[in-house]
Amino acid sequence: MTSDDVRSLPLRERKKLRTRRALADAALRLFTEQGFDATTLEELAEEAEVSKSTFSRTFPAKEAAGIEAEAELWTAFLATVEADTLTGPVLDALHRALAAALDGLDDTWDARFLATRRLAAAEPALLRYVEHHRAQVKEQLATLLAGKLALDADDLRLHVLAELTLTAFSIAGRAWVRAHGAGARPALQTALTGTIHAVPASLDLTA
Template sequence: MEPDDRSLPLRERKRLRTRRALADAALRLFTEHGFDRTTVEQLVDEAEVSRSTFFRVFATKEAAAVEAETELWANYLAALDERPPNGPVLDHLRDALIAGAEALPPDWDSRYIATRRLALTAPALLGEIDYRRSGIEQEVVARLIGATGPDPADLRPRILAELTTTCWSVAARHWVAGDGAGGRGALITGIHNAFDAVPGALQLTVPEPHGSTSESV
């Protein structure tokens, strides 16, 4: 959801504007001064809100820093909820992920790239990102179990949920390393390429070294 979406109630638009102002201030100050050296007090002063307002919106500094990541996964879950599973599950997850990425606002690209670069300087942010992705995977698993039938011994929903975030990681890492060259279209292409590589990756084998033998000696 966007703060300027006129279909939303005024209170919701105000809430979203406050959240965006805090997230933007956090990303700017963390990038300029470092994550560890920036305090919550500095953030709320920059965004011109109270400390209590900050903690109503974000539980921690880390959460404010990785808002761009949070936006992606929120869109992904929303896309899953909008389209019931039909056919191969991995294709369904890929399509929902791409739909979620396509629905992000134009300025998300630069914010996400800045977030990922910031995370490389602060281990706490990498931990926050991993924590959030794990939570998203659990939510996806719950949705898949609801659609395919409850079977605690069935590992496939967990594998597919984690495989989807792995494909995202591969595509996004390459895109960020190239400074987002090609824009959102290049990122979407990278996601397609990552998923397309999965079947071949599962069949990948390493030939035995020349002259090796399986006979016992």
């Protein structure tokens, strides 16, 4: 969410978002400093100055707090797809939705996402949770598309499109992270455009 979006929310919701961000930031700091396994829920809650029960109401597991930057992107993406009226080739529509979701994330997201990906690369539990989260996003995306396109939820084309969209971002994101975020978000958007365009081109590839 942008800063303007946050300011437009009721006070109660703004407080919830601040608590969520504080816990996610604490998770990144502590996981980086002392390791994922060595960090307890009690330490995370204390670092963010909230109770353990508040943590449990905010995140289902400490892994979820550690990948919050990743989750923010996919939450924004699914919300954008849900709000959009799909027109034209669906892959192009999904690219537009993902690009819009990226543009709408706040200015701190780049640094938080880079830190998250570096941490996940060193912590197998977080990497597994990222994959688990993305699997859920793919299922949610396929279900959304089924409703919008009046297709059966089991239609393989929907699941292939969901897989291709998230894979395209994954490839673009890995290259951007390896470059330490050089070029900031515009560079990530350019990389995403390249990977999306490579999807149909790769299907036409012959030997």
